[in-house]
Amino acid sequence: MVAGLAGDAASHRMLLERLSHHLRAYYKSRLLRGGRSVAEAEDLVQDALIAIHTQRHTYDPTQPLTPWVYAVARYKLIDHLRRTRASSADVPIEDADEILARDDHAAAESAYDLNRLLARIPKKMRSAIQCVKLDGLSVAEAAGRCGVSESAIKVNVHRGLKALAALIAREKIA
Amino acid sequence: MKTDELIAMLGTNVERVDHRQVTRLLGLTVVVAVAIAVGTTLLMLGIRADALDSASLVFLGLKLGFAAAIVALGAMYLAKVARPGGERMAPVTIVALPFIAIVLLAAIALAFAPSSHWNNMVVGDQWLECLLSIPIIAIVPFAVVIWAVRRTAPTDLVRAGALAGLVAGGISAIGYALHCTDDSVPFVALWYGGTIAICTLAGAILGPRLLRW
Numbered sequence: 331m332v333a334g335l336a337g338d339a340a341s342h343r344m345l346l347e348r349l350s351h352h353l354r355a356y357y358k359s360r361l362l363r364g365g366r367s368v369a370e371a372e373d374l375v376q377d378a379l380i381a382i383h384t385q386r387h388t389y390d391p392t393q394p395l396t397p398w399v400y401a402v403a404r405y406k407l408i409d410h411l412r413r414t415r416a417s418s419a420d421v422p423i424e425d426a427d428e429i430l431a432r433d434d435h436a437a438a439e440s441a442y443d444l445n446r447l448l449a450r451i452p453k454k455m456r457s458a459i460q461c462v463k464l465d466g467l468s469v470a471e472a473a474g475r476c477g478v479s480e481s482a483i484k485v486n487v488h489r490g491l492k493a494l495a496a497l498i499a500r501e502k503i504a
Numbered sequence: 505m506k507t508d509e510l511i512a513m514l515g516t517n518v519e520r521v522d523h524r525q526v527t528r529l530l531g532l533t534v535v536v537a538v539a540i541a542v543g544t545t546l547l548m549l550g551i552r553a554d555a556l557d558s559a560s561l562v563f564l565g566l567k568l569g570f571a572a573a574i575v576a577l578g579a580m581y582l583a584k585v586a587r588p589g590g591e592r593m594a595p596v597t598i599v600a601l602p603f604i605a606i607v608l609l610a611a612i613a614l615a616f617a618p619s620s621h622w623n624n625m626v627v628g629d630q631w632l633e634c635l636l637s638i639p640i641i642a643i644v645p646f647a648v649v650i651w652a653v654r655r656t657a658p659t660d661l662v663r664a665g666a667l668a669g670l671v672a673g674g675i676s677a678i679g680y681a682l683h684c685t686d687d688s689v690p691f692v693a694l695w696y697g698g699t700i701a702i703c704t705l706a707g708a709i710l711g712p713r714l715l716r717w
Contacts, residue, residue: 335521343515350507376510381717383514385657387521388587401589405659409716444505444513463513484519491514 332391346379353378353403355434360407372440373498378406380495384488413499447497455490458483463491526656530583533652534575534671537645541679544641549683560687567681567692573602574674574700582667586653591660599670603697610693628686631695637683638699639706642669642676646707650714657717665711666704673703 334342357371357378381402389398448456454476461472462483473480545551554560577599584590614622628634649668658664677696686695 334518335523337518337520339515339518342518343511346511346515350511354507372507375507376505379507379510379514381657385588385717387523387525388657389523390526390587391523393593397589397592398587401592401659402657405588405657440505440507442505444509447505459513462517464516466516469517487517488519 335386335389335391346383349382349399350375350379351434352399356403357407358434369440373442374406374410376440376442377410377495377498378403380491380498381406384491384495442498447494450497451490451493454478454482455486455493458486459490459494462487526587527583529652529655530579530586533648534579534675537648537672537675538575538678540644540648541641541675542682543679544644545637545679545683548641549637549680551682552685554685560685563687563692564681566689567684567696568678570602570606570692570696571674571677571681571700573605574599575671575678577602578667578671578674582649582653582664582671585660585664585667586656586658588657588659590658591663596663596667599667603701606689606693606697610690613689622690625688626690626694628688628691628695630684630686631691634680634684634686634691634695635699637680638673638676638696639703641679642672642703645675646672646703650710654715654717658715661712661715662708663711664715666708668711669707670700670704672707673700676700676703 334345353375354371357374358368361371361374362368382399385402389395448459451459457476458472461467461475462469467475469480469483472483476483552560552564581596581599584593585596614625617625646669649672650665653664653668677700681696686692
């Protein structure tokens with residue numbers, strides 16, 4: 331996490347990869363028990379991953395990582411249960427360790443369609459995300475291709491990811 | 505969308521982030537909010553005319569000290585509670601210390617005063633103005649603090665909202681103290697303490713609506 335905060339993409343990706351396994355196990359165990367689907371759990375895994383990514387500045391490196399991740403995961407679960415109007419099944423606060431105790435690799439597909447979601451955010455943000463996050467161009471290359479400054483690219487990527495997260499949240503209510 | 509695709513997207517060209525930015529943001533927010541509260545008081549109510557008399561300076565200092573202690577403690581805990589999972593490491597009851605201190609001081613002041621003065625000491629001349637001013641002056645600082653806390657992803661929205669209300673109430677009291685001419689400790693304990701508690705309660709009620717992310 332600390333390397334990821336410093337901007338090391340490989341470490342950040344590895345961290346998200348590993349956390350996704352734990353998150354999947356956590357959400358499956360919580361949701362399937364209540365008779366909900368695997369895809370729903372996968373939606374939540376992706377929600378939580380986006381939240382962990384966009385809120386990573388709120389993690390204090392002097393504190394252990396697990397409680398921070400668990401708090402985000404639990405918040406997203408409660409929020410999801412509230413939005414989908416289920417009786418907020420008891421989500422205990424004690425099992426922070428449980429989230430790292432189990433692992434689930436079987437990646438399922440969520441109900442979100444990335445291309446469709448991308449089509450709904452403003453064009454500037456969409457092209458910034460397309461260049462930097464999907465095509466893997468560096469910020470400088472993306473700035474050259476889009477004809478804007480590097481800081482504009484950075485801002486648009488950041489705002490674009492937040493806009494995507496907001497769209498996903500709105501899609502759930504619908 | 506496959507989760508692997510999402511991870512690949514999020515993990516490409518990762519920006520460096522500064523983990524100190526939460527503390528810096530909240531610190532800056534408090535400074536801006538204090539400036540707003542002081543500005544509002546000076547513009548709407550004006551500074552008390554006898555602000556530089558030695559007798560009123562003592563009480564001005566007491567009021568400012570009480571309010572500043574609330575703001576400092578509240579902001580310190582808000583910096584923890586405002587982050588995911590922060591509510592687990594912050595024993596929030598410590599923010600009650602300034603209230604307990606002022607109530608004790610008020611009790612001592614009352615004990616040494618003849619009971620015929622009690623009514624005047626507790627109710628003062630401007631209790632209604634104080635009761636209305638502190639919550640009203642607190643509105644804009646509260647909005648500013650909430651704006652900041654929305655950027656730090658709190659997971660206990662009631663507690664984060666309450667602390668935001670407490671900090672905004674304390675900040676408002678710092679401003680109002682420059683105007684207020686009721687110089688008695690019981691007055692400060694009841695009307696300042698009470699209105700700040702109202703702000704805290706309002707924050708706790710509004711928190712879950714305003715702070716969702």
